[in-house]
Amino acid sequence: MSNATSNTxxxxxxxxxxxxxxxxxxxxxxxxxxxxxxIILILLLIAALFVxxxxxxxxxxxxxxxxxxxxxxxxxxxxxWLGGDALGRSMVAELIYGARTSFLVAGSAVGVAASLGxxxxxxSGYFGGWFDAIIMRLADIIVTLPSLLMAxxxxxxxxxxxxxxICVLAVARLPVFMRTARAQTLSIRExxxxxxxxxxxxxxxxxxxxxxxxxxxxxxxxxxxxELGNTMLAVAGLSFLGVGLQRPDIDWGTMVAEGxxxxxxxxxxxxxxxxxILITALSANILSNWMxxxxxPKQSGALVAKVTGGGN
Amino acid sequence: MSAPTTKTPPLLQVEGLSKHFVLRGRxxxxxxxxxxxxxxxxxxxxxxxxxxxxxxxxxxxxxxLLRLLEPTSGTVHLRGxxxxxxxxxxxxxxxxxxxxxxxDPYASLHPRHTVAEIISEPWRVHRGIYPQADxxxxxxxxxxxxxxxPNYAPAYPYRLSGGERQRVAIARALAxxxxxxxxxxxxxxxxxxxxxxVIKLLMQLQLDMQIGYLFISHDLxxxxxxxxxxxxxxxxxxxxxxxxxxxxxxPRHPYTKMLLAAVPNRQNAPxxxxxxxxxxxxxxxxxxxxxxxxxxxxxxxxxxxxxxxTGRLAAHSFTCHFSQ
Amino acid sequence: xxxxxxxxxDFSVTFPSLGGDIRAVRGINxxxxxxxxxxxxxxxxxxxxxxxxxIxxxxxxxxxxLEGSILFDGVEVLGRSDKELxxxxxxxxxxxxxxxxxxxxxxxTVGDQISELLRVRAxxxxxxxxxxxxxxxxxxxxxxxxxxxxxxxxxxxxxxRQRICIAMAVALKPKLLIADEPTTALDVTVQAEILQLIAxxxxxxxxxxxxxTHDLGVAHNIAENLMVMYAGVVMEFGPTNAxxxxxxxxxxxxxxxxxxxxxxxxxxxxxxxxxxxxKTERLAGCPFSPRCPHSTDRCTKEEPALRRGPxxxxxxxxxxxxxxx
Numbered sequence: 026m027s028n029a030t031s032n033t034x035x036x037x038x039x040x041x042x043x044x045x046x047x048x049x050x051x052x053x054x055x056x057x058x059x060x061x062x063x064i065i066l067i068l069l070l071i072a073a074l075f076v077x078x079x080x081x082x083x084x085x086x087x088x089x090x091x092x093x094x095x096x097x098x099x100x101x102x103x104x105x106w107l108g109g110d111a112l113g114r115s116m117v118a119e120l121i122y123g124a125r126t127s128f129l130v131a132g133s134a135v136g137v138a139a140s141l142g143x144x145x146x147x148x149s150g151y152f153g154g155w156f157d158a159i160i161m162r163l164a165d166i167i168v169t170l171p172s173l174l175m176a177x178x179x180x181x182x183x184x185x186x187x188x189x190x191i192c193v194l195a196v197a198r199l200p201v202f203m204r205t206a207r208a209q210t211l212s213i214r215e216x217x218x219x220x221x222x223x224x225x226x227x228x229x230x231x232x233x234x235x236x237x238x239x240x241x242x243x244x245x246x247x248x249x250x251x252e253l254g255n256t257m258l259a260v261a262g263l264s265f266l267g268v269g270l271q272r273p274d275i276d277w278g279t280m281v282a283e284g285x286x287x288x289x290x291x292x293x294x295x296x297x298x299x300x301x302i303l304i305t306a307l308s309a310n311i312l313s314n315w316m317x318x319x320x321x322p323k324q325s326g327a328l329v330a331k332v333t334g335g336g337n
Numbered sequence: 338m339s340a341p342t343t344k345t346p347p348l349l350q351v352e353g354l355s356k357h358f359v360l361r362g363r364x365x366x367x368x369x370x371x372x373x374x375x376x377x378x379x380x381x382x383x384x385x386x387x388x389x390x391x392x393x394x395x396x397x398x399x400x401x402l403l404r405l406l407e408p409t410s411g412t413v414h415l416r417g418x419x420x421x422x423x424x425x426x427x428x429x430x431x432x433x434x435x436x437x438x439x440x441d442p443y444a445s446l447h448p449r450h451t452v453a454e455i456i457s458e459p460w461r462v463h464r465g466i467y468p469q470a471d472x473x474x475x476x477x478x479x480x481x482x483x484x485x486x487p488n489y490a491p492a493y494p495y496r497l498s499g500g501e502r503q504r505v506a507i508a509r510a511l512a513x514x515x516x517x518x519x520x521x522x523x524x525x526x527x528x529x530x531x532x533x534x535v536i537k538l539l540m541q542l543q544l545d546m547q548i549g550y551l552f553i554s555h556d557l558x559x560x561x562x563x564x565x566x567x568x569x570x571x572x573x574x575x576x577x578x579x580x581x582x583x584x585x586x587x588p589r590h591p592y593t594k595m596l597l598a599a600v601p602n603r604q605n606a607p608x609x610x611x612x613x614x615x616x617x618x619x620x621x622x623x624x625x626x627x628x629x630x631x632x633x634x635x636x637x638x639x640x641x642x643x644x645x646x647t648g649r650l651a652a653h654s655f656t657c658h659f660s661q
Numbered sequence: 662x663x664x665x666x667x668x669x670x671d672f673s674v675t676f677p678s679l680g681g682d683i684r685a686v687r688g689i690n691x692x693x694x695x696x697x698x699x700x701x702x703x704x705x706x707x708x709x710x711x712x713x714x715x716i717x718x719x720x721x722x723x724x725x726x727l728e729g730s731i732l733f734d735g736v737e738v739l740g741r742s743d744k745e746l747x748x749x750x751x752x753x754x755x756x757x758x759x760x761x762x763x764x765x766x767x768x769x770t771v772g773d774q775i776s777e778l779l780r781v782r783a784x785x786x787x788x789x790x791x792x793x794x795x796x797x798x799x800x801x802x803x804x805x806x807x808x809x810x811x812x813x814x815x816x817x818x819x820x821x822r823q824r825i826c827i828a829m830a831v832a833l834k835p836k837l838l839i840a841d842e843p844t845t846a847l848d849v850t851v852q853a854e855i856l857q858l859i860a861x862x863x864x865x866x867x868x869x870x871x872x873x874t875h876d877l878g879v880a881h882n883i884a885e886n887l888m889v890m891y892a893g894v895v896m897e898f899g900p901t902n903a904x905x906x907x908x909x910x911x912x913x914x915x916x917x918x919x920x921x922x923x924x925x926x927x928x929x930x931x932x933x934x935x936x937x938x939x940k941t942e943r944l945a946g947c948p949f950s951p952r953c954p955h956s957t958d959r960c961t962k963e964e965p966a967l968r969r970g971p972x973x974x975x976x977x978x979x980x981x982x983x984x985x986x
Contacts, residue, residue: 390848390849390850390851391819391848498936498937498939499705499936500936501936528704528705528875528937529704529875529876529877529916529919529920530704530915530916530919530932530933530937530952531932531933531936531937532919532921533919533920533921533930533931533932533933534932534933534934536921536927536930536932537927537928537930537932540927540928555848555849556921557849558920558921558922559921561921562921562924562925562926562927562929562930563927595850596849596850598853599849599850599852599853600849600878600922601849601852601853601856601876601878601879601881601882
């Protein structure tokens with residue numbers, strides 16, 4: 026045996042070929058826009074998870090002496106760098122605490138929608154048939170309903186609460202994930218390695234879990250990043266309309282809504298949370314776009330060229 | 338083996354195997370006979386080649402044998418056991434004995450699994466072959482069988498060349514120690530400088546392990562080197578089959594002759610330029626499927642389907658009205 | 662000295678990628694006169710397709726980086742805009758691709774597509790263009806051309822589609838036809854017919870021909886010159902009969918020895934060891950040295966130049982090796 030193949034043995038040294046994961050990280054470090062977006066989101070996440078819990082009290086403590094306290098003054102300490110609101114609460118504390126609820130609500134909604142949609146999409150894409158038909162018609166129905174209007178109606182009836190809000194948003198976002206997962210499953214199902222698994226004798230459950238799931242996951246993650254931005258906007262919108270979060274839970278939408286009537290006297294109460302929403306949604310969008318581009322071999326070549334300054 | 342009085346059934350016996358696809362259309366249903374009435378047997382250490390052009394039904398035949406596609410009719414027996422009558426659960430178990438190597442090693446290996454995971458996957462599906470602790474050792478043994486070093490075990494497929502990938506695919510197919518290996522164009526997706534390596538490896542493995550090979554290919558020069566038996570497939574049927582030496586030396590069916598004449602090689606440049614395209618598989622109403630392309634077609638060929646004739650050797654048969 | 666129709670000098674192509682730069686083509690030289698033909702033989706990744714595409718300006722810059730020069734009819738092709746290249750494409754150079762479906766628009770009949778080309782590029786009237794389109798379809802051997810001109814691409818078989826692509830490629834009477842593996846996707850019987858067709862058209866119209874292929878048998882029959890490429894460089898170049906008759910490069914020799922038609926039994930096959938190199942690496946010496954049976958220290962350190970070999974044609978090897986196959 027060894028005689029027959031020893032002269033045709035391929036080279037043993039395969040370690041020198043690079044792992045694309047690290048290359049991608051290096052690529053991110055060289056691209057200012059997605060890098061900034063990633064840094065902003067990470068900082069916001071840290072603030073929301075680790076800083077915000079200490080600021081709950083400050084975010085709700087009223088101090089009538091500091092009503093409409095203007096921003097960029099240092100006498101009242103860092104809590105009042107961005108000014109005070111109509112009841113003299115610290116804008117900084119409110120913004121950070123608002124970030125926490127925004128992330129928490131939007132994150133949970135997207136998390137629930139993504140994992141549920143992922144699972145349903147995999148199963149209905151792999152098996153097809155009546156299950157798939159029913160699921161996809163349901164998705165069509167959800168998509169045709171204007172989601173904001175539907176959420177408004179449901180929250181109006183059920184009453185606004187964090188739990189209801191998450192549920193409503195998750196259902197509204199479910200079809201996106203279901204369809205993405207299903208579409209990818211449909212194409213991956215036809216790949217040869219799935220046929221190989223069947224020829225080995227693997228069960229459908231095993232094929233879905235071992236073969237298809239790992240390949241659909243990155244796309245789901247990319248879509249989730251995009252949806253996170255969209256959902257944060259939706260949360261802010263619903264809060265602004267008064268069916269979202271209620272005091273003492275505040276988010277940026279609530280702040281914009283509260284500050285609206287004082288636009289003439291204290292612009293900062295509206296503008297700062299507005300900017301926060303804008304930056305976060307934008308960052309999520311940019312990062313999601315970048316993730317998609319890097320995952321696509323056609324586009325990643327052009328990215329590398331841009332970064333390395335190639336082609337002239 | 339078994340008692341001397343009873344004859345051992347063939348390793349693989351295929352009888353009357355057909356796979357028809359019904360396509361529903363406005364003008365009524367149409368039947369595509371992708372595989373039609375296929376008969377052959379395969380013994381250990383034997384290589385049976387199935388040659389034909391794209392659309393001839395070679396790959397559909399391979400998938401019907403394994404019941405990756407459900408055959409319309411006919412039987413497949415493995416050592417006397419009917420694969421076609423098995424439940425899905427029994428079938429999953431039986432697939433241990435028949436494994437397949439696919440054409441494209443870039444598509445047949447999962448991009449997110451390491452070489453070790455890919456090769457040991459069959460053992461994870463069929464528990465109890467080796468204890469889990471032995472997987473790493475057994476993977477190394479299989480890697481060395483296909484001429485790769487153990488260094489490849491933790492590597493992901495993207496780091497391998499086409500030839501290395503196909504070796505991994507072969508190692509996976511061997512993991513369950515199959516008795517029959519279906520090789521679906523195993524080298525046609527590889528670079529020319531790699532093809533000979535992989536062919537030699539496969540044939541050496543057959544010598545060592547006495548596996549029966551079903552070698553599907555369109556590459557006639559290659560088939561000539563490896564096959565013991567050849568079947569020429571055209572529009573779902575075997576139009577000629579027999580011992581490889583005999584079919585290559587004395588082809589009897591006009592289609593076999595046409596295929597052999599069309600091979601571009603250093604000795605002869607092809608000389609004819611007729612526009613002889615495969616016919617639409619739905620158009621065949623009566624007569625011989627090859628008649629529209631056949632240089633020697635007569636009226637009878639278009640009206641009556643030809644019968645099977647026997648050539649100089651009893652094992653050599655072909656389907657044609659004429660016998661020269 | 663007469664200027665050749667096509668003059669490629671020190672031409673290189675580099676693609677940036679996640680794993681580092683891919684040097685697809687390194688320093689190719691090729692001169693081709695009117696009516697001359699060359700077969701470019703190589704494996705996947707040898708740079709053969711990239712070179713042929715560059716002549717038509719089909720490589721996107723960026724991401725690619727191009728160096729050297731490609732003169733067609735005395736005009737520099739590299740660095741031209743698509744608009745400037747339009748004058749060269751079709752009338753000067755045209756191309757037939759591996760996948761015939763890529764070259765045809767699925768929503769127009771083939772007759773419309775050919776006559777549209779003639780009307781726009783050759784300024785023919787609607788009527789003459791239509792007649793010319795049918796005549797072209799007859800020339801490439803499509804039976805009942807007048808009726809079939811009304812059919813859509815999907816109604817044709819693969820071989821017939823490739824014939825239509827060839828008809829479109831020769832419609833404007835180009836001086837150079839580039840065929841990039843035009844028969845790889847086709848069956849052997851159809852392949853033989855298409856090869857005959859291309860050879861006949863080339864002869865009749867005195868076109869120059871670049872035929873890219875990975876198939877030794879095809880390369881042997883299609884052109885008068887043969888260029889063997891490996892890892893982005895030319896390994897051997899010369900008249901086809903000379904190269905096949907007395908291959909001077911170990912790669913060409915090994916390729917011929919490993920071909921099934923050279924053996925009578927599988928055990929006679931003489932495989933080439935190893936795999937083609939990963940092109941993101943920079944090899945100091947000869948790119949074939951890791952797989953070469955004659956490799957020495959010199960081969961791994963110093964890249965050989967293309968030079969006149971023992972049999973009279975060009976070869977990139979340090980040694981004069983016996984041309985035994």
